[in-house]
Amino acid sequence: MRCSSSFLYNVYTLMSVCPSCPAGMSPPGSFCPWAYGLGLLLVLLALLTGGCATSENATSSPEEPRAPRALLAPADSTVRTVQLYRGEDERALPVLSMQGGAPLTLEFDLLVDDGRPLSVYFIHADRTWRRDLTPSQYMQSFASDRLLDYRFSRSTEVPYVHYTYEFPNDSIGFTVSGNYIVRVTEQGNRDAVLFERPFYVSEQEAAGDLELEALRQPGTARAPLRPTLRFTPPDDLQGNPYGYTVCFARDVMLEAPRCSTRPLLNAQPQLGFELDREAAFAPEIPALELDLSNLRTSIRIARVDRQRRPPRVVLDPDRARVLEGEPAAVGGPSVIRDALRGVSDGELSGDYVDVQFALVPPDAVPVQGAVRLNGPVAPEGVPMQWDAQAEHYTATLRIKQGLHAYRYETTDAGLQRVLQRASLRYARQYLTFVYYRDARVGTDRLLQVQTARPPR
Template identity: 25%
Template sequence: MRFRLLSYPLVLLAAACVPLGTPITNPNVPVSQQKPAEYYAERTLRYQDYIYDPSVHSVQCYVPTAQVNDIFLPPIVPLTQEQPVTLEFDVLGEQAPRLTAKLVHCDLSWTPSQLIDTQFLDQINEFTLTNYQTSVNTKVPYYHYTLQVPRVKLSGNYLLVVQNQAGAPLLSRRMLVYENQVIAQLQPGILAGGLDARYAYQQLNFSINYSAVDLVNPAAEVKVVLRQNYRWDNAHYNLTPTFVRDAERVLQYQYINYENAFPGLSEYRYFDMRSLQAGGLGVARLLRQGTPTQVELVPEATRNGLAYNQYVDANGQRVFQNREYGNGAYNADYAEVTFNLQAPRPALGPVYVFGALSDWQLKDEFRLTYDSVRAAYTGHALLKQGYYNYDYAVAPARAGVAPDEIFFEGTHQETENQYDLLVYYRPPGVRTDLLIAYQRLDLNQR
C-alpha cells in the first residue's frame, strides 16, 4: 500500500509503534494532573513493543526511505542493512535525561537467545543517545531523541531497549533482520464455507522453496509467522505445511478452513490534526486557550453491518507533522484529543481506541467510558500533532485472544491490508533461530 498526504509539504517518518497519552481516569481533570496508570508501574523488561515510563511518547521505529510515499516501513531490514533501522521518540519535560540503548537477540518465541553480544555485534552493546533536540514553541515541552541502530551480524529477532541512567527500561521495540536463504511466495487464497464468511475474511496461501540450501527436516524445523499490517497481537503462529514436495524441495501452505484467515475489517478511521490553528478532517472543535490545546473529534458511529466503503488509509498507522511550520519531529505540539463513539447500548467488554497510536495494545489511556444518557463512549488521550489512523476495539473475554475489532468496524473481503511472512530456521549447531526469508504482500492494493 502506498499512502500519500496531498497538498502540504511533509517530513515523513515511518512508523511501527506509538504509545501516546497520559492515562485519563476522569475526563474533567486535565491530562497534566492525571496519575499514571498501572500500565507504567512495571519496569521489568518485556520482550515486546512496550512503554515503561509515562514521560515517553510518540515512538517511531522504522526504516527510512527516499520514496516519499513509503512512509510506514516497519523495522525490518535485510542482513546487508544498507538502510538501518531508525528509532525516534519524545520525552516530555524540560530536561533531557541521559539515555542509552542496547540490543537483545531473541529466539522465534521472543525470549533471549543464548548468544553473547560479540556473536551478533561488532561493537560494545551500549549506545548513548546523543542526538536529541528540544521542542520549539510548543505548549507541552519535550525533547526529541533519534537513534540509528547499529548494524548486526546475524539475522533473526532483536529487541531494542532504551534505558535511563539507573539502567531501568524506558521503552522497547521489536525489529527484524532477515536473509533470503530460501524463496518464499505469498499470494491470496480461496476460502471455503458460506458466502458471509467469504466476503468477510482474507485468506493467504504461501510456499517455501529451499532448493538452494540444505535444510534438515524442513517440514518440522521451518517455522513461519504470518502478520496483518505488521501487527504482533493477531499474528498466526504454528502453521504447518499442507503439502511437502520433496522432489522439488518445496513446502506448500494452502488452507481452506480458516486456519490462516484474517478478518478483512474496514479501512481505518482517521483524523487530521496537523494544524492546531484550524480544524482538519475528522476534527469537530479546537479549544486553543488552555494547555494543552483541546481537540474534539467528530462524533462517530458503528460501521458493522454497513456496505464496504473504499478509500485510501494508512493501515492503522500515523505520521507526525506541523502544517504551519513543518518538521513534526520537534515543531509539532501535543493536544488532548477527545474521541466520541455513539452506541445505543454498551458492548460486552471494555472499549478502546486501537491502532499504532496504542502500540496495538489495549492501554488504559485509550479506554473509553460509556455514558448511558448520551448513549455514547467518550475518552481522551494526549497525542502529538499529525495524521492518525485508528479503529475501535472491544476487549476479549479471556487472555491470549486478539481484541474484537469487528463489533464496531465490521469486516469485508475487499479491504486493503498489508501482509508479511516471516520464515525461521535453526540450523544444527546454531543456538538461535535465524530469519531465513521475508516476503510481504499488499492485498487489494489501490
Template identity: 25%
Template sequence: MQKLIVILLFFIPTITFSQTDPFVNENKIYLPNIKTVLCYNNTKEQSLPVIQLNSSETIAFSFDDLLAGTKNYWYTIEHCTSDWQTSRISTIDYLQGFDSDRIIDYRYSSNTTRKYTHYELTLPNTQIQPKIGGNYILKVYLDGDKKLPVISQRFYIVDNQIAVAAEVTNSFQVADRNSKQKINFTLNHAIPIANPYQDLKAFVMQNFNSNTAQINTKPSFVRPNQLVYNDLSTNDFWGDNEFRKFDTRSLRFKGDNVKDIYRDNESVNVMLFHDAPRNNGAFANQYDENGNFFIRNTDGRDDKTEAEYMGILFTLNAPAPSANGDAYVVGRFNNYTLGKENKLLYDAGRKQFYANIMLKQGLYDYEYVWLNNETKTAESQPFEGSFFQTENSYQILVYYRRPGARWETLMGYTNLSNKAKERR
C-alpha cells in the same frame, strides 16, 4: 551455626539469578512522559522495522520526552527467538562492537505549547552492529541502569536466503467468504532444509499487528527446494473494515474528521466528530494507511520538534455489545495494545463511549475494539464489521534453525496487500 551458614551460601546464588528482568520483549513504553515512539526502515516512513543483514539499510528509531530537558538515556539490543523469548546466546554471537551505548542525538521542541525533547537513534551504527539475522529487541533505559526501563521495541534483521511468494484470497470456509481473507504462500529455497516440520516456522500477521500473528509449522506440500502452505483451514484473517482516520496536520484549520479545536496558553485539545458503528451497513471503500500514523505539522517547518501535543477526544455512539467487557481505541500509534490510556468510558444513558488521548500532531488511523472480559478476546467486528473487500497488508516472516545451531535465523520476509485485487 556452621550448617546454617552452609545453607545460606547454597541459596544465595539462587536468589541472585531469580531476579526478573524489568523489560518485556514487546513494544512497550514504561514511563508516562515518553510519547510517540517511532521505529521503521529508513527507506520508507512507518514501514515495518525490517532490514537486510549486511546491507546499507538502517532502522530509524525516535521518541519524545514530555519532561523536556536532557536525560541520560542508554540502549542495548538483544537477539530473540521467533516467539520473542530471549535467545540463550552470548552477545559475542550476535553483536560486533559494544553491547550498549548512550543516545546522544536529541533536540528541544520549539514554538510549541507543550515543551518536549526529541531523541533519535539509527541502527546499525558505528558502536553497535548486529551480525546475524533474527528477531531483535531494542531496550532503552535511564542513567545506564537496566533496572530503569524506558522503552522496549521490536525490530527484525533478515539473512535473506528464502524467497516468499504469497497471495490473498477468500476464505475457503463458505460461511466466512464474505468476511475473511486467506493467505496462501510458497517458500522457495536453495539451502538444504532436512526437516521443515521441526526446524522451520513461518509467521503471518496483518497490518503490522503482532496480536494477529498466526504460526505455520506444517507445510501442505514439500517439494524439491519448495515448501507450499495452502491448507484449507489455516491463515484465515478477519477482513475487518477500512480504518477510521483524522487529520491534525494544521491547528489553524479543521482537517478531516475534526469538529473543533480548542487551545490556550497551556494546552491544545481537539474534538473529533462522533463515530457511529459500522457493523450493520454495506462495505464503504475509502483510502486508509492500514492503521499507521504520520507526524506532520504544516504550520511549521520541522515535524519532529514543532508539532504540538494535543488531547484528542474520541466519541463512539454505540450500545455496549455485551454486559461484561470494555471498549478501546487502537492503531499503530499505540501498537494495538489495550491499556488504561486508550480505554473508553461508557455512558449507559447516552449509549456513548468516549476517551481523551494525548497524541502528537499529524495524520492518524484508528479503530474501535471490544474486549470480552469473559472470553478474554478482543475483536473489532462488534463496532467495525468485517468485509473481504477491505484492503489490508500482510507480513510473512520465515525463521529457520540450522541443524546444530543455537539460535533461529530470520531467513525470509515479504509484505503484500490485496489492493491490486480490490481495484481490478
C-alpha cells in the same frame, strides 16, 4: 508410514550435526557416525512403539494459530510517539536486511523540560519472542550504545525533547538474524527502562511466492484469506525440509502472527507452508484515519479549544452502525515528519494536543462488555467510559500533530457484530516471516520477510 515433522527434525539434527560427539570421534558441528547410528535407532524404536503413524491414520502436526506476542517492558509515562522504521520512510516496517541497505531509525519524544543522554541496548529473541542469546553471540562489536542526538521542541504548548538514533552504525552491528528488541534506558543503567520496541533482522535468502486464497463461504460478502508461501531454502539448508516455521501477519499486527510448522513436500526442493482453513484471516474492522496536521475544524474535527493548555481537539463521534471515517492511509505507525511537510522541522514544531474520541453504540445505549480504543495511537489499549449525558463512549489521549490510525475493540458480542457489518475490509498488506531453527546458532534464524497485497 509417517512421523511428525518435529520428531523427524529433531532426529535429523542429531544425525547430521552433533554438538557433543564423544571425544576423538568427530569435531563439534560436523558429521558424527555415533550420532547417526543413534538417530537410526530412535527411528526404529518409534516405528516399533507407534511413535510414527501409518499414512492411513496419521494426523497433521498441529498448527500454531497465533504466535506469542513480544512481551515488552511498560513504557515510562514521559515517553510519547515512538517511531521505528527503515530508511527515511516513516511508514516502512522495522526490518533490517543483513544484505545491506538502509539502516533503521528510532525516534521518540520525552515530555520533559530538560534533555539528557540515554543508553540503548539490543536483545535477541527466538521466533516466540523468548530472549535467548547473550550479546557476544549476536552483536558484531558493542552490546550497547549511547543516545546523544536530542533536541528541544520549538514554541510548543507542551515542552518535549525529541531523540533520534540510527542503527547499525560504527558501534552496533548484528551477526545473527531473527527477532530483536531495542531497549532505551537511562544512561548506563540497563534496568532503568524507558521503553522497548520489537524489530527484525532478516537474511533475505529465501524469497518465494506468496498467494492469498479467498475461502468462499455462503452468505459472506468477503471471504477469509488463506496465505500460502512457497520458497526454495538457501543453499546451506538444502536437503532438510524440517525445522522451518512460516508466520503470516497483516498490516500492523506484527506482534501477533499466525504460524505454520508443517511443510508441503510435493514440489521439493521448493517448500510450501499454508494456514489451516480455521486460521485464515477474516476481513477485519479497519483502523480509521486521524489527521492532526492542521488543528482546525474539518469533517472529522468538530472543534478545537485553544484556550486550554494543551489545546483540546474534539472529534465528531463515530457511529458504530456506520463508521464514516476513511480507512487509515498510514496502515501502520504514526507519521509525523511527512504529515507536517509545510512546517519547518515538524518533529520539533508539532504540538501535543488532547484528543477526545467518541463512539456511539447502537440505539445510543451502553453495552454489556468493555469498549476500548486501540491501534497505533494506543498500542496497549485505552478503556472508554460511558458518558450518559452525551450518550456515547469517550476517551481522551494526548497525541502529537501528525497522521495517525485508531480502531475500536469490544468484548461485547453484539457491538462487535455491528462494527464488523459496518466496516469489514481486507488489510492493506500481508506479510510472511520464514524462520529456521538452527542448532548451530541455538536460535531461530529469520531467512526472509516479504509482503503481498490482497485481492480487490
